[in-house]
Amino acid sequence: MRVLVCDDQKERAEEAREAIRRSELDDADVELLVGRDLTNALAALFRRVKESVDNPAGYAPAEALRFDGFDLVIFDNNLSELEFDGARLTAESMVGYVRAFSDCPYCVSLNKNPDVGFDLRYLVGDHETRADLALNTDHLENRGLWTGRQDDALDGFLPWYWPALADVPERRREQVRFVQERLMGKVLSSLGLPEAEPSLSYLSRHGRGALVPSKSAGDWLFIDMFLERDRSLPAESLDSRKALASSAAESEPVAEVVARVIAADLDLWFRRDLVAPQEMLVDVPHLVMRMPFLLAGDPSETKAWQDAVASESAPFGLDAEIYRAQVAKARFQHGMWVPRPMFLWPLLKENEVLDDLFFKAASSETEIADVVFCEDRSMFAPRVPGGDQSPPREFTAEFEGASARRVVAVVPGYEYRPWSRFVD
Amino acid sequence: MASALPEEMRRLLLPYARAGVSDWSQVPGHVRGAMVTSLGGPRRIALKEEEAEYALATSGNPDSAKLIPMPRIPGNVGFQQAFFSPLVTDGGGSTRVAFEVVVIARGNILPYRFEQAMRSGTHTYDHVQMSREILGRTYTIDKVPDWLPTRYPAHPLPSRDALGLFLCVLTSMHGYRGGSQEIVRDVLVKEHRSADAMRYLRRLDALFGDDD
Numbered sequence: 345m346r347v348l349v350c351d352d353q354k355e356r357a358e359e360a361r362e363a364i365r366r367s368e369l370d371d372a373d374v375e376l377l378v379g380r381d382l383t384n385a386l387a388a389l390f391r392r393v394k395e396s397v398d399n400p401a402g403y404a405p406a407e408a409l410r411f412d413g414f415d416l417v418i419f420d421n422n423l424s425e426l427e428f429d430g431a432r433l434t435a436e437s438m439v440g441y442v443r444a445f446s447d448c449p450y451c452v453s454l455n456k457n458p459d460v461g462f463d464l465r466y467l468v469g470d471h472e473t474r475a476d477l478a479l480n481t482d483h484l485e486n487r488g489l490w491t492g493r494q495d496d497a498l499d500g501f502l503p504w505y506w507p508a509l510a511d512v513p514e515r516r517r518e519q520v521r522f523v524q525e526r527l528m529g530k531v532l533s534s535l536g537l538p539e540a541e542p543s544l545s546y547l548s549r550h551g552r553g554a555l556v557p558s559k560s561a562g563d564w565l566f567i568d569m570f571l572e573r574d575r576s577l578p579a580e581s582l583d584s585r586k587a588l589a590s591s592a593a594e595s596e597p598v599a600e601v602v603a604r605v606i607a608a609d610l611d612l613w614f615r616r617d618l619v620a621p622q623e624m625l626v627d628v629p630h631l632v633m634r635m636p637f638l639l640a641g642d643p644s645e646t647k648a649w650q651d652a653v654a655s656e657s658a659p660f661g662l663d664a665e666i667y668r669a670q671v672a673k674a675r676f677q678h679g680m681w682v683p684r685p686m687f688l689w690p691l692l693k694e695n696e697v698l699d700d701l702f703f704k705a706a707s708s709e710t711e712i713a714d715v716v717f718c719e720d721r722s723m724f725a726p727r728v729p730g731g732d733q734s735p736p737r738e739f740t741a742e743f744e745g746a747s748a749r750r751v752v753a754v755v756p757g758y759e760y761r762p763w764s765r766f767v768d
Numbered sequence: 769m770a771s772a773l774p775e776e777m778r779r780l781l782l783p784y785a786r787a788g789v790s791d792w793s794q795v796p797g798h799v800r801g802a803m804v805t806s807l808g809g810p811r812r813i814a815l816k817e818e819e820a821e822y823a824l825a826t827s828g829n830p831d832s833a834k835l836i837p838m839p840r841i842p843g844n845v846g847f848q849q850a851f852f853s854p855l856v857t858d859g860g861g862s863t864r865v866a867f868e869v870v871v872i873a874r875g876n877i878l879p880y881r882f883e884q885a886m887r888s889g890t891h892t893y894d895h896v897q898m899s900r901e902i903l904g905r906t907y908t909i910d911k912v913p914d915w916l917p918t919r920y921p922a923h924p925l926p927s928r929d930a931l932g933l934f935l936c937v938l939t940s941m942h943g944y945r946g947g948s949q950e951i952v953r954d955v956l957v958k959e960h961r962s963a964d965a966m967r968y969l970r971r972l973d974a975l976f977g978d979d980d
Contacts, residue, residue, distance in 0.1 A: 636962045706969035714963040
């Protein structure tokens with residue numbers, strides 16, 4: 345995996361590289377781009393941006409950018425000492441352009457919120473960042489961040505909302521291809537998501553207005569997102585975006601730019617409006633909390649619950665027969681948009697067989713362990729732990745929906761923000 | 769003497785109350801306004817989760833009691849809205865729980881009182897009766913008929929303890945299958961308390977389920 349760390353200060357870039365080295369990621373090849381070299385690379389990037397905007401129809405990038413060929417670009421957010429005429433720079437002001445105009449698929453912003461270790465608001469890290477993900481330098485040494493596996497987690501800290509960084513470049517490339525093949529297609533139907541009520545109501549009002557504010561969600565086209573959102577290309581006018589959009593049908597390089605912009609926005613929408621709320625889509629741990637009778641193992645044992653988190657192949661720690669007959673058909677089919685297997689909750693919730701099974705389990709004296717899913721550790725834990733261990737804490741996330749109330753273990757040494765979201 | 773809500777009840781009442789407040793926030797503003805006015809003003813109603821939680825935490829104190837909106841379930845069109853308020857008292861070495869339940873139907877108010885068995889007298893069984901009192905205030909306005917008898921009939925209930933009494937409240941208001949069963953499951957599962965849900969469903973089943 346090729347990683348490029350960009351910073352105005354060499355020492356800070358080296359700290360980030362050292363943090364990645366400590367994660368003992370097997371195949372990480374980390375390069376630094378700092379100071380004057382970074383200034384020059386950005387100048388070349390913005391020359392390319394200008395060429396494309398000035399003449400979309402003739403846009404044909406000839407020379408490689410310094411960012412090309414990497415799987416991941418990591419920017420320190422504070423670039424104020426970079427030798428650049430004009431305003432002091434932050435990663436936020438340029439990271440979208442790197443993503444759109446280079447072939448590096450995924451951009452991380454570092455240290456934008458240095459005092460936020462765990463995001464209690466929206467369970468995405470930083471919902472406002474223009475980067476694909478906002479992290480802090482010390483997160484990089486957590487091997488779990490890269491693999492997504494709990495047994496790799498440093499101090500046991502592994503936010504469930506972290507995508508496995510080693511996997512995201514390939515997933516993003518698939519996302520871009522998916523979008524590029526459907527620029528004029530409808531978003532929800534292409535994704536196999538409901539386009540009409542009542543199932544559409546499982547998408548929050550925020551989710552229904554986030555991508556294309558001017559249209560009903562069922563009518564969104566992928567290209568609308570490029571026209572109505574300015575997250576990646578904040579300095580470009582609507583006219584410029586329109587010119588790029590209309591050239592996309594004729595020009596492969598422009599279509600790639602447009603698809604990269606849309607894919608990044610759609611990825612954030614999935615994380616902020618579908619994966620975090622667990623309403624339209626539900627993943628395995630949140631599903632078994634709603635339907636514990638689905639577990640393959642003994643639900644009175646914490647191990648059965650944890651097996652369902654760790655399992656990476658169907659039936660994902662669930663009862664094989666029930667999974668085959670009732671659950672598999674609700675699986676969300678476009679895995680490149682979600683970090684782990686997810687299922688259409690409206691279908692499962694309205695499934696009469698599953699409804700009956702819940703009440704049958706209740707009347708059959710089945711014992712259920714009183715466990716909670718700790719979002720900061722990506723694992724189940726007893727609600728009331730033994731000994732002198734602190735119990736997990738409940739919080740209410742800020743997104744709309746019926747599942748905003750969640751639980752964290754609160755790992756010592758990590759900052760949870762904002763503190764006011766805790767309910768006890 | 770005032771007393772705290774038993775833990776076994778608190779674990780069900782809190783999620784139930786939160787769900788009620790959430791549903792209440794979806795009622796159109798002008799309808800809510802009319803109901804609040806007819807019940808004596810906003811001070812008497814838990815309009816936010818925090819107010820409902822505080823009202824439950826101080827259930828033994830009539831001064832801080834508030835009417836807590838009950839959740840609605842789709843299809844239940846018999847009444848516009850219902851509210852409940854628990855009152856916990858301590859005396860003679862045991863805790864007793866009663867519930868005021870207020871139903872609003874076509875702008876009219878119907879108050880009920882669900883009570884555990886009295887220690888002596890004729891009402892030595894769990895029962896529900898009509899009432900003219902809401903949070904200690906006697907209603908004589910035309911929305912509550914002043915001829916309502918408040919001691920009889922005292923309908924017997926199948927419960928034998930405080931939790932069972934609350935399950936009777938739920939089933940009275942929502943029905944059983946597709947009603948209190950679903951409400952109990954949904955409000956607890958929503959808060960990741962499926963083990964609790966299973967336990968309370970078993971209690972419901974013992975009270976209202978089929979014998980087989």
